[in-house]
Amino acid sequence: MTGVVRGSRLGEGLRAYRLIAGMWIRSAMTYRASFVVTVCGNLAVTGLDFVGILLMFSQVDALGGWRLPEIAFLYGLSVTAFGIADLVLGSMDVLGSRIRDGSFDTLLVRPAPVLAQIGADHFAVRRLGRITQGTVVLIWALASVDVDWSAAKVLLVPLMVLSGAVIFCAVFVAGAAFQIFAQDAAEVQNAFTYGGTTLLQYPPTVFGKDFVRGVTFMFPIAFVNWVPACYVLGRPYPLDLPEWAAFAPPLVAAVCCGLAGLAWRAGLGSYRSTGS
C-alpha cells in the first residue's frame, strides 16, 4: 500500500516538475533572440575554465603529472555531470530570495511536492550550454587519451556522468535545505557546487593529502570522476583506495541522495515564514 502511495507521489512530483519547467521554457522562447544570445553567453562563460587550462598547457606539458588529454577527460566528466545537475536543479539558489520576499509560502500551499516546484523554478534551457561544452571536451578527450579500452572501462564512462550528475543534484538539494536555515548565506552553496566542479577539473595529484581526504570521505565528490577516471586511465588511485572503489559512484550517489533527502525534510520541517 505504502509502495503505491510512494510511487504516485513520485509521479506527481515529476508531473509538476514537467509542467513548471515547460512554462519557463515557453516564457524563455517568447524572446527568441535574447534566448540565443544567452545560450551563446552560457557556452562562453562555462568554456572560460577550459581556456584557462589550455593557457596553462601553452606553458607546460603536464600538470601534477597529468597530460592535457587526461585533464580534458576529468574536465569533460566534471562539467557534463555538473551541467546536468545544474539544468535539473540549478535554480535552487533562488530559494533564498523566495524565502526573503515571502513567495516561498505560496509554493508550500500548492498541491504539488515543494522539491519539484523549487527544482523547476526558473528552469533555464540556456544551461544546455554547459552540458554541450562539457560533452565536446569529453568527446575530444575520449578520442585522444591513450587507453586500453575494456568493456568495464567503456561502461564506466556513462556511469560516471550519470552518478556524478546525481551526486551534484544531491549537493544542490542539501544546499537548498541549508538556505532555509541560513537564508542570506546562499553563496556558501556556490563553494560546494561551483567550487566542486572546478576542483574536479584538475587531477587529485595537484591537491594536498588532507584536502583529497576531505573530498573523498566527507564531501565525496571524488567519486564523480577522480576515482573512476583513475581506473579508466590506469593511474594510481588517490589515497590508495581499493580497486573496486572505481565502481562505487552509483552507491555513493544513492547515499548522497538519502542524506540530502533527510536534510531537505529537516529544513522544510523547521521553516518559519518571514511573514512578508
Add this chain to the structure above:
Amino acid sequence: MGSGRLYAAVAAGGFRRYATYRAATLAGVFTNTVFGVILVYTYLALWDEKPHLGGYDQAQAVTYVWLGQCLYSTLAIQGGGAEKDLMDRIRTGEIAVDLYRPADLQLWWLASDLGRSLFQLLGRGVIPFAFGSLFFPMALPTDVTSWAALLVALLLAMVVSFGIRYLAALSAFWLLDGQGISQAVMILGIFCSGMVLPLNAFPGVFGDIVRALPWAAQLQMPADVLMGKTDPLAAYAFQAVWAVVLLAAGRLLQQAATRRVVVQGG
C-alpha cells in the same frame, strides 16, 4: 564644497547598504576562501612544472591568487556592482528621477560604487587574504611604503572598474535588456583581469594585447605594485590613463543617452 559633502554622503550610503547584509558577506568570505584554496593548489602545480612563469616565483603566484580573491567582489570583476542597479533603473524608467536630481549622474554612481567597493574590500576581501597568508607561503612586503603604494593602486583600480561597468550600464538605454551585456562584462572581466591566470603568464602577442587593455589595471597592476614587480609610478600612469579615458567615454555616452530619455509622466 557642498557638492563634495553630497558625494561623500552617497559613498557612505553605498558602504552602509552592503554592510547591512552580514550573513551574505560571511558567505562570500567563505566562498572566496574555498576558491582561493583550489586555485592555490593548481597554481602551485603549474609553477612546480614551470618555475618563474610570468616572472613570479611560487610565493608570488600564491600572493597573486589571494589578492585576486580579495579583489573579486571589491572590483566587481564579474559585475554586480553599481551597473546592475543602474541598468534596472534605466529599464524601469526610474532613471528619470536620477536625472532630475541636482547632482551629476556619473559622479553620483561613482561615489555609490566606491562606497560599495570599500565595504567589499574591508568586509569580504581582507579575511580570505589573511587566511591565505596564514596557511600558505606568500611574498608580502614588510615595509609600509609598499602597502601604501598598493592602496593608491587599489583606488585607481576601483575607478577603472567603475568606468568599464558604467559604459556597460549605459548601453541599457539602447538595448533595454542588460542580460547580454552583463554576460559580456562577466566574461571579459574574469578573463582579461587575470582571474583565470595572471596576465604575465599569457603567451606571446596575445599576452601583450591583454596586458594593454583596461582590465589589466584591475588585478595585475595592484599585484605587481604590492610585490614590487613594477615601478609604482608607471602602474599609476597606466591606471590613470584608462580611468580618464573610460570616464570621458562614459560622459560622452551619457550625454547621448540622456537625450533619448522621454518621461511619459503618470
